[in-house]
Amino acid sequence: MAVLDKxxxxxxxxxxxxxxxxxxxxxxxxxxxxxxxxxxxxxxxxTATLDFLGEDVLExxxxxxxxxxxxxxxxxxxAAGVQCNxxxxxxxxxxxxxxxxxxxxxxxxxxxxxxxxPDPFVRIDMEGSPVTQTTLNIFERAYATHKNVGPVLxxxxxxxxxxxxxxxxxxxxxxxCKGAYNEPPEVAYKEMPQIxxxxxxxxxxxxxxxxxxxxxxxxxxxxxxxxxxAHNNEISPDKFEFQMLYGxxxxxxxxxxxxxxxxxxxxxxxTHWAGYFYxxxxxxxxxxFFALSGIFSK
Ligand code: FDA
Numbered sequence: 001m002a003v004l005d006k007x008x009x010x011x012x013x014x015x016x017x018x019x020x021x022x023x024x025x026x027x028x029x030x031x032x033x034x035x036x037x038x039x040x041x042x043x044x045x046x047t048a049t050l051d052f053l054g055e056d057v058l059e060x061x062x063x064x065x066x067x068x069x070x071x072x073x074x075x076x077x078x079a080a081g082v083q084c085n086x087x088x089x090x091x092x093x094x095x096x097x098x099x100x101x102x103x104x105x106x107x108x109x110x111x112x113x114x115x116x117x118p119d120p121f122v123r124i125d126m127e128g129s130p131v132t133q134t135t136l137n138i139f140e141r142a143y144a145t146h147k148n149v150g151p152v153l154x155x156x157x158x159x160x161x162x163x164x165x166x167x168x169x170x171x172x173x174x175x176x177c178k179g180a181y182n183e184p185p186e187v188a189y190k191e192m193p194q195i196x197x198x199x200x201x202x203x204x205x206x207x208x209x210x211x212x213x214x215x216x217x218x219x220x221x222x223x224x225x226x227x228x229x230a231h232n233n234e235i236s237p238d239k240f241e242f243q244m245l246y247g248x249x250x251x252x253x254x255x256x257x258x259x260x261x262x263x264x265x266x267x268x269x270x271t272h273w274a275g276y277f278y279x280x281x282x283x284x285x286x287x288x289f290f291a292l293s294g295i296f297s298k
């Protein structure tokens with residue numbers, strides 16, 4: 001993966017020349033292309049969450065620009081009348097510059113979506129473990145004044161059952177996923193059976209005691225187990241939603257909708273797609289071959 005690390009580093013020559021590879025996972029570079037993708041998803045019975053790509057911002061100006069992009073996205077969602085909310089990364093809001101500054105940017109987005117978007121919910125994506133605690137601190141501070149916000153929790157982290165209990169206590173909406181960053185074994189489980197087991201335990205706690213959880217996975221074994229769990233515990237399909245990533249397993253996406261479950265698709269867009277694309281490539285060997293063969297056949 002070291003080769004891919006270099007190739008897909010943000011702003012590398014490869015990143016600039018090979019957007020055509022990322023198109024499978026990214027809904028274009030502009031808000032218009034993202035809204036067009038959301039319209040198609042809505043027509044297929046799916047809702048969406050829009051993510052303006054970018055992370056690890058180290059300058060205040062860049063964070064302010066990203067915040068303003070979320071205002072524009074919200075205007076575009078409202079103007080198009082699509083069923084869609086937004087997801088943000090706190091490192092893109094300036095969390096690495098200053099926690100209070102990131103909180104201010106986040107709360108101004110929460111105010112804006114509350115005023116303009118019929119679905120005003122804002123999801124805080126979860127990033128690598130060095131920022132887990134700060135992300136949750138900022139979430140809790142924002143949640144004290146704004147209820148239209150909720151965090152993502154990652155089942156590979158050893159700490160996550162405690163964070164799930166805390167979110168349940170707060171009544172906050174959680175998206176549960178496995179986790180996409182390369183974490184050390186001290187903080188994260190590395191074996192898939194353990195990650196799956198913890199995923200199921202956390203998801204069941206959220207389904208029975210939580211507030212409208214987002215079950216984010218393409219893992220059919222988990223999806224089937226949780227459908228059965230919800231059915232056996234009389235949890236109706238309007239009490240939770242499945243969530244999947246744009247471009248991944250579209251046939252499973254259609255199947256979920258045809259069975260009467262809610263499904264939200266995470267739709268990333270923008271020019272800073274390298275980090276996101278890299279994570280999608282890194283989590284599956286087949287994608288690495290797909291990326292490399294695309295590069296060498298160009
Ligand atoms: P798993 O990786 O086991 O995949 C199950 C099957 O799905 C695979 O066999 C394959 O068929 C298909 N699949 C999965 N990934 C694929 C890929 N990249 N390309 C092609 N096929 C693929 N992570 C995080 O750390 N912070 C976050 O905020 C989020 N947010 C988020 C939102 C949503 C809506 C989803 C669905 C996922 C995230 N993630 C995330 C990513 C998540 O942590 C995880 O890395 C991926 O979802 C892959 O894990 P799965 O549970 O899908 O299973």
